[in-house]
Structure formats: C-alpha cells, structure tokens
Amino acid sequence: MTMALSESIRRSPERNRLTGSARWALWRRGLFGSPVNLAITLGFVAFVLFVVAPFLRWALIDATWSGTAKDCAERSGACWAFIAEKSRFILFGLYPNDRDWQAAIAVALVGSLVVATGMPRFWNRRLVLVWIVVLGAALAVMSGALTRQLVPTDKWGGFPLTVLLSVIGFAGAFPLGIALALARRSKMRLLRWMAVAFIEVMRGVPLIAVLYVSTLIFPLMLPAGAAIDKLARAQIAIILFVAAYMAEIVRAGLQSLPAGQYEASRSLGLSWATTMRLVVLPQALRAVIPAFVNLGIGLFLDTTLVIVIGLFDFLNTARVAATDVNWNGFYSEAYTFAALIYFSLSYAASRYSLWLESRLRVGHANREGTRHRTRSA
Amino acid sequence: MTAIGPDATAPGSPLLKNLLGERPLTQIFLFVGVLAAFGFLGQTMATNMGRVGITPGFAFLSRPSNFEIGETLIAYSSQSSFARAILVGLLNTLLVSAVGCILATILGVSLGLARMSENPLLSGSVRAYVELIRNTPLLLQLFFWSATFHALPAARKAFEPVAGVYLSNRGIYIPAFRFESGAAEAIALISLAAALLLPLLRRRFALSGRIVATLSLAGFFLVIFTLASTGNLRAEIPSLKGFNITGGLSLTPEFAALLVGLVVNASALIAEIVRSGIQSVPQGQWEAARSLGLHRGLIFRKIVLPQAMRVITPLMTSSYLSLTKNSSLAVAIGYPDLVSIINTAANQTGQALETILIMAAVYLTISFAVSFAMNRYNTRYALKGLGR
Numbered sequence: 001m002t003m004a005l006s007e008s009i010r011r012s013p014e015r016n017r018l019t020g021s022a023r024w025a026l027w028r029r030g031l032f033g034s035p036v037n038l039a040i041t042l043g044f045v046a047f048v049l050f051v052v053a054p055f056l057r058w059a060l061i062d063a064t065w066s067g068t069a070k071d072c073a074e075r076s077g078a079c080w081a082f083i084a085e086k087s088r089f090i091l092f093g094l095y096p097n098d099r100d101w102q103a104a105i106a107v108a109l110v111g112s113l114v115v116a117t118g119m120p121r122f123w124n125r126r127l128v129l130v131w132i133v134v135l136g137a138a139l140a141v142m143s144g145a146l147t148r149q150l151v152p153t154d155k156w157g158g159f160p161l162t163v164l165l166s167v168i169g170f171a172g173a174f175p176l177g178i179a180l181a182l183a184r185r186s187k188m189r190l191l192r193w194m195a196v197a198f199i200e201v202m203r204g205v206p207l208i209a210v211l212y213v214s215t216l217i218f219p220l221m222l223p224a225g226a227a228i229d230k231l232a233r234a235q236i237a238i239i240l241f242v243a244a245y246m247a248e249i250v251r252a253g254l255q256s257l258p259a260g261q262y263e264a265s266r267s268l269g270l271s272w273a274t275t276m277r278l279v280v281l282p283q284a285l286r287a288v289i290p291a292f293v294n295l296g297i298g299l300f301l302d303t304t305l306v307i308v309i310g311l312f313d314f315l316n317t318a319r320v321a322a323t324d325v326n327w328n329g330f331y332s333e334a335y336t337f338a339a340l341i342y343f344s345l346s347y348a349a350s351r352y353s354l355w356l357e358s359r360l361r362v363g364h365a366n367r368e369g370t371r372h373r374t375r376s377a
Numbered sequence: 378m379t380a381i382g383p384d385a386t387a388p389g390s391p392l393l394k395n396l397l398g399e400r401p402l403t404q405i406f407l408f409v410g411v412l413a414a415f416g417f418l419g420q421t422m423a424t425n426m427g428r429v430g431i432t433p434g435f436a437f438l439s440r441p442s443n444f445e446i447g448e449t450l451i452a453y454s455s456q457s458s459f460a461r462a463i464l465v466g467l468l469n470t471l472l473v474s475a476v477g478c479i480l481a482t483i484l485g486v487s488l489g490l491a492r493m494s495e496n497p498l499l500s501g502s503v504r505a506y507v508e509l510i511r512n513t514p515l516l517l518q519l520f521f522w523s524a525t526f527h528a529l530p531a532a533r534k535a536f537e538p539v540a541g542v543y544l545s546n547r548g549i550y551i552p553a554f555r556f557e558s559g560a561a562e563a564i565a566l567i568s569l570a571a572a573l574l575l576p577l578l579r580r581r582f583a584l585s586g587r588i589v590a591t592l593s594l595a596g597f598f599l600v601i602f603t604l605a606s607t608g609n610l611r612a613e614i615p616s617l618k619g620f621n622i623t624g625g626l627s628l629t630p631e632f633a634a635l636l637v638g639l640v641v642n643a644s645a646l647i648a649e650i651v652r653s654g655i656q657s658v659p660q661g662q663w664e665a666a667r668s669l670g671l672h673r674g675l676i677f678r679k680i681v682l683p684q685a686m687r688v689i690t691p692l693m694t695s696s697y698l699s700l701t702k703n704s705s706l707a708v709a710i711g712y713p714d715l716v717s718i719i720n721t722a723a724n725q726t727g728q729a730l731e732t733i734l735i736m737a738a739v740y741l742t743i744s745f746a747v748s749f750a751m752n753r754y755n756t757r758y759a760l761k762g763l764g765r
Contacts, residue, residue: 030495037496044498189397190404194411204744205737206705208716212736216729220425221418297512304514308709315517331524339513339521346512 059336069327082330083337086321090337093157093312099147103160106142109134110167118352120359131171138164153231157312159341161231165238165313166300172239177246178285182276184247185254195247202244207305210237215309234306242299249291253284289360293353297346314338422730431727438463444721446713448629459722463732466718467739473632473714474701474743477639481700482693484640485647492652503648510645516706519638523710526630526637533620541614543622549633550615553626560609567600631712635704643700650696654689655681687755694751698744715739 031041062077065084072079083090088100095103113134116122142160144151156164183195202210214237215230222228228236257280265275304315312320318338322331393401423433438460445455450468453461492503510518527546530536535545543550556564571593579589604610615625628636658681666676707714715736723732 027497030497033495037494040494040496040499044502047502187398188400188404190401190408192398194408201737201741204741206702206716206740208705208708209733209736209740212716212720212723212729213733216723217422217733220422220729223421224425224428301512301514304516305706307516308706315514315520319520331520335517335521335524339517342514342517343509343512347508350508350512 072330078333078336079327079330080333082321082327082333086324086327086334089158090314090317090321090334091158092160093317094155095157095160096151096155099144099149099151102141102144102146102151103156103158106138107160107163109138109141110163113138114167118356120356135168135171139168153229156231158317159314161312162300162303162314165235165303165306166296168235169238169242169299169303170296172235173242173246176239176243178250178281180243180247181250181254184251199244199247202241203248207238207241207302208308210241211305211309213237230309231311234309234311238299238303238306242295245295246292249288249295250284252291253286253288254280256287257284286360290353290357293349293356297349297353300349301342301346314341426727429727433728433730435731437726437728437731440726442722442725444725446718447711448632448713459726462718462722463715463735466713466715469713470701470704470707470715473635473639473707473712474704477636477643477700477704478697480636480640481643481647481696484644486651488644488648489651489655492648493655507645507648510642511649515638515642515703516709518642519634519706519710522634522638522641523631526634529630532622533617535617535622541625543615543617545622546630547622547627548630549628550622550625551628552612552614554610555613556604556610560604564600564604567596571596629712631707631710634710635707635712635714638706639700639703642703643696646696646699647693650689650692651685654685654692657688658684690751690755694748694755697751698747701743701747702740 030037032038058077060077062075064072064075064077064079064081067081069079069082072081088097092100092103113131117127117131140146142151142156142164143153180195180199183191184199186192186195211234214233218233219227261279261283262275265279270279303313306313307316307319315338318334319331321327322329322334393405397404426433439458441456442459442462443455444462446453446462446465448469449465450472451461451465453465488503488506491499492507494500526549529544529546532543532545532547535543535550537543541552575589575593578584584592601610613624615622615627662680662684663676666680671680704714705716708717708720711717719732719736723729726732
C-alpha cells in the first residue's frame, strides 16, 4: 500500500502545495523509513562512490583538455584534446575542408526548420510549402550550388548527414504515411490489401534488411547505364521504412475520430477529398502529434544504422576518428562525445513531446468547455 | 471511407464491386501497374544478373559456402552448404533473441517496479537509466559494450567477480550444467509427458493452480535430484588453467556484447511499459481492495496486476519483436547472426535477391508467429480480466 500511496501523492497536484516540512517528511520516509529503504539508500551511496565518482574523475578532474596525444598519455583521465583536435572530422566527415560552412548552413537551415515546426503558432497550411523550400535550399547548399563546385554525396558525412537523413526521411515519409493510412482504411479492397502488405512487411523486417535491399538489390534492378546515388538509395529506403510506421500512427489518429465527423461532412455534401482535407485529417493528425515526435526521435537515433552500408554518419565519423594512428584508441572519448550529442537532442525532443502532449490535452479540454458553454447559453 | 459524390456510381460490374469494393476498375489498373513495375524491375534484374553470369534461383543453397563462422550451435565447416550456413545464422539470431527477451523481461520488470519505489534515490536512478538508454542510439550502446568486453584483461588475468565466473577478453565463462548421454533426452520426454498429462489430471480431479504448480515443481526437483545423484547431471565450474580457462559455458565477447546491449536497451522500454501499465489501474482499485481488508501483496497480485496486464501485454509483444529485429545490429559488432551471414552469402554468390528474400521471409515468419502467440495470450488474459 505504501507504494501506491506514495505514488498517488507524487502524481497529485497537491504535492506542489506540500509545505517544506511535509515534503521533507516524505523524503525522509523514502530514504530511511524502512530497513529496505535504508539499504537502498546505502546501495545508492556505494554506487555514487564506486561508479559515478570514478567516472567524473575520469571525465573531468583527470582529463586533458588541450594538447597532443603525448599529453594525454601522461594523464589517466579522458583525452578531450582528441575531440577538440578531431572535431572538424567528427562534425563534417570527409566534406571538403574549405567549404565546411556550406554544411554548417545546411544544418542551420534544417535545424531552424525543425525548431519552427515545433512551435504551434506556425501550424498552418503554408508550413508544407516552407518545408519543401527550406529542405530544397539545404540540399542545394550542401551539394555546393552556392560555390558552383559540386560536392559528390560520397563526401557528405558527419552531423549534417545524420540531420539530413533523418529530417528528409521524416518529411518524405509524411505524405506517404498518410496515403498508406488512408488506403488501409479505404473501402477499395485491392488497394487496402496492397497497403496492408506494404505496411506489415516493412514493420516485420529490420531496418538493416531494407538498407541492404537498397544497396545490394536496387542497383541490379535498374536498366544498364542508369544509376542512383548510394546516399539517395539509403534515403529512399529510410523513407519507405518510416512511412510504414507513420501510417500506423496516422491510422490510430483516424480511428480516434468519432464517426459523426464523417457523417456530418457527408450530410453537408462534401466530397471525400474535401472531407479528408478540411475535416478529418486536421483533427486526426493533431491528435497524434506527440506520437510523430517520438517517431522522429526514433528515426534520428536509427539513422546510425546506415553505418552497416558504409555511410559516414555522425556516429561513424566519431568512431573512425578514434582509428587515427596519431590518436589511436580514444574510443571512450569518441563514444562519450557522440552519446552526449545524441542524448541532448533526443532528450530535448522528448521533453518537448511531453510538453506538447499536456498542451494539446489542455487545448482540447478548453475547446470542449467552450462548446458546452455555447450550447447551454 | 465511402467515396462521396458522382464517383460513387462509377462504371464497373456489380460482381467486381462485390469482390473489390468501391471503384473496381481503378483498383485493377493500379494493381496491374504495380505488378508491371515489379515485372519490369525483375526483368532488368534477370538481364543484369545474366550479364555477370549469375543464374537466378535457389540452386546455390546446396553449394559449399567456403567461409568460416565464428560461433555455431550446430556442426558447421566451410565445406557445409550455404543452406546450413544460413541455418547457423538463424539459430544464432533465435538464441540471442530468446535469451535476450527472457533477461530483458526480468530486468525490465524489476526496474519498472523500482521506478515506483518510494525511495527517491532508487526511482530517480531508474528514471535516469531509462532516459539515458532511450535517448542514445542502440548502435552506440552496442559499440560501447563491444569495446568494454574486448577491453577485458587476458584469460590468465581474468576478472573473477564471483567464484566460478570469469570475465576475459576471450569471453565470459560461467558455470554450466552438463548432461551425460541420454539425460537431456530423458528430461525432454518427461517434460513433454508432464505438459500433456497435467492439464488432463487437472480437469479430471479439479486441481487448483497452486497444487499443479507444487506438483510440477516437486516433479522437477525429483528428476534433477535423480539425475544428479546418478551422475548423469553435473555442474561444471570453469577454472583457470595456465593461460586458458576451461570448463563451464563460454560466451564470446561478441555474443556477450550483443546480449547485454539488447537486454539493457529493451529493459528500459519494458520498465516504462510496466510502470505505465500499473499506473493505468485507477487508485480506487487499491483503495477498494484495501477496505476489503486484503493485504498489499494480494492486492497487487489479484487486483492490480491482472488489470495492468491488459495494458502491458500488447506493448510487451512489440518490444519483444523489436528486440528480435534489433538483434540484426549484430552485423556491426561481428556476431554471426542471420543478417551478417546473409550479407556474406550475398557478397560471395551475387545472389542478393534470393538471400534477402530468405532473410525477409524468416523475419516475417518470426514477427507473425510472435504476434499470433501473444495475441492469443492477450485474448485469454483480457477476457479473464473482465471477470467473465
């Protein structure tokens, strides 16, 4: 019972109104209230002493912040000098040195696009156009259209590659996912079966399998002379894979709409397309925005799998940086640095998703309330 | 959704309409279009394969594979056929997935319960663990574990955290049970007989679940004790001899890294599933049961858990499936799972399409089988939970 009780207190809004002493009493009971809790507290102290403290000592106190590999070898801590020295390669991979700024602009464009999309005040129809324009511009800058010196895609790498693969993957999967979800709920049986087959096959196989299809099989399928760039093939594979998951999210949103919405639009004489565009999809998509954010986080983390087909994404450049003969074997530093970047971006996005969820719920409740008032008035 | 407007009366015979639903002709055109596209791609593929001298088809499966595999559950050599090589990979995938699912469930449920502890330090650390795991790429975690297991000391200086368990860069050595000839078969036979007989006995004598469980446990210990006392079953503890560790069960660093990585990753997800499942049971259920005078353990077991399971089971299914699919990341850290062997076979034979079809078929079979089993289990549990 104590577990459930403390849980109910923790979850209840009253907790914020607890006085300082009452809150301290709750803590004291949790920390020392019973022999079990005391043991847990002692175990935690031991964990801090024997795991966290040595790690912090390695990462901060004994660390080498600048210098050469020789300076690092003299100290026992982390060699952050290695990250500093290799930061350009880790961030941009094999992208031509003198034109890093192009890749940086592309990341900045895509980054601001994503951040702006996160703000509910920009949620309107023009956003679709903005996405197309900004992503096109980012690709153009990245490929070297500004300097008229093309950068071949096998030189693309590092953080820009990760960002482009995940954001374009998401953007490409969005219309496809909606189309698949609509097809799966369609009354056209053959169309529905095709959609179900596509979705279930994609969801049943690992992403790696789809990536292998894109590298091993896809080139064989093209007529002689035609070729599609390896990066583009990986991007298409990611789009198709994510679209299947997207379709299931959209389907959940469509299912959450009451049938009255369809019936009302039908009785108004709206066509199927208009019903979808103006009535159903705006509500259905809005209901599943948090799920979209979570899918986006998953996609961002899963783009690392392109390593197995030999692309140089951010994780791969970090790993390869550690194989430099002059700085051999600083894998822990490389992985810690990559983990830090991935973690801070994903964690921020997941906090945003939670915030959005509560905000949408509040928005929904308010709308309901308004409706009630108008009706009773 | 119904087609609304003038299109609703589009041409098409009633028969086709009954068979296909709305707009049969459009659908048929679309379907034929998709088929034609596949046909065209298949045709160019056959031509392209023909040009480099590869015959499409599955005949290559019986040819010798000519490559070695690091760890195998069944007898295998480079003279074995490609089919056998793929089977080795499949068994490796199944092994790591099955063990992974079991361990991830144990760890995940414990973490999920720990997350709800009233000790803020414990619940806080579990929360940090979950956030850390869920917000970093699995591949990065696998690289980390792989690097960790390869950085262990050499065999003669192996760590021995608990007596009989050795950690070295050659692998992890743990105590194992060894069956003498026939003992394993005997156990399999007895378990099969018990599995068939127990439900019958249960129905015949109306035994309660508790009695059945006690009986099975007693039978289990009886069998183990008999085997052990006759010397047919013995525990084998690894020991350090010179430069090597012998005896016991050895796990290669690759297997250990993959297993630990998958388990840790899935346990974070399962912990959240368990927590949200238990929290989905309204507070009133606890209070009502409490006012009936039930004690805490009983409330949890009989009231809360059955209701929570309805939320938990479907989510667990998908986390088991994603663990199985995630085991394909083995290819990045050098464990010979199905994907990695398929990749080698495709590169050696050039039969990329065939090998990848096999891989897709295997994963789809696993997915559908697990979904099917879990759905059946879920239906039973859901009905029971509704208090039928």
